[in-house]
Amino acid sequence: MASNGTPTPPPADAKPIVTDEVRRVFKSFDTNGDGRISVSELGNVLKALGSNVPEDELNRVMVDLDTDRDGFICIDEFNAFWVAGSPDGSSAELKGAFDLYDQDRNGLISAEELHLVLNRLQMKCSVEDCNRMIQTVDADGDGNVNFEEFKKMMSASNAGTVASNGA
Numbered sequence: 001m002a003s004n005g006t007p008t009p010p011p012a013d014a015k016p017i018v019t020d021e022v023r024r025v026f027k028s029f030d031t032n033g034d035g036r037i038s039v040s041e042l043g044n045v046l047k048a049l050g051s052n053v054p055e056d057e058l059n060r061v062m063v064d065l066d067t068d069r070d071g072f073i074c075i076d077e078f079n080a081f082w083v084a085g086s087p088d089g090s091s092a093e094l095k096g097a098f099d100l101y102d103q104d105r106n107g108l109i110s111a112e113e114l115h116l117v118l119n120r121l122q123m124k125c126s127v128e129d130c131n132r133m134i135q136t137v138d139a140d141g142d143g144n145v146n147f148e149e150f151k152k153m154m155s156a157s158n159a160g161t162v163a164s165n166g167a
Contacts, residue, residue, distance in 0.1 A: 018079045026078045028121040036072035048120040098150045108144035109134070 029037045029045050039062050046053050053061075065073045065081050073081075101109045101117050111130040118125055134145055137153040145153070 018075055022079050022082050023075070024123070025082070025121075026075050028123060029073075029078075036074050037078065038072055042073070045121070094151060094154060095147070097154075098147050101145075101150075108142075108146055109150065110144050114145075 026037070027033075029041055031041050031044065039058055042061065043053065043055075043058050046058075062071075062073070065077050067077055067080070068074070098109070099105075101113055103113045103116060111127050111134055114130040114133065115125065115127045118130070131143075134143065137145055137149045139149055139152070140146070
């Protein structure tokens, strides 16, 4: 704390805290377990999620995320992207994440869609588990997650207030 009682801001070069959720998602991309994501691993996960991203777009993503220019995305680079995708960061990345789950493009994430995507990411869970996850953020009670609910969920998750459910 500063002498006037106000909190001292973190240093400009301070890294954001890597949460368990970020580590779990990072590991789902890092399929060979070497602690870094290659362009081919990134492409394979996006294909598994049903997104056919052209090679030039994958390379552009790598250039954006690979800040140390070693050809790989490390956990700190991935975390910086994750934090930037929070509601107080870039909503374009957040919308892209939402769209990965919204498989039928109806503006809602159903338990079945959540189940499909999580299992494609090798995060085994049942449809019932997915229903329970959705119920925790389903403010309007329709049994789905809309984009506004998704933003609130991600905001809470990035703040570390959503408990890990092992999915």
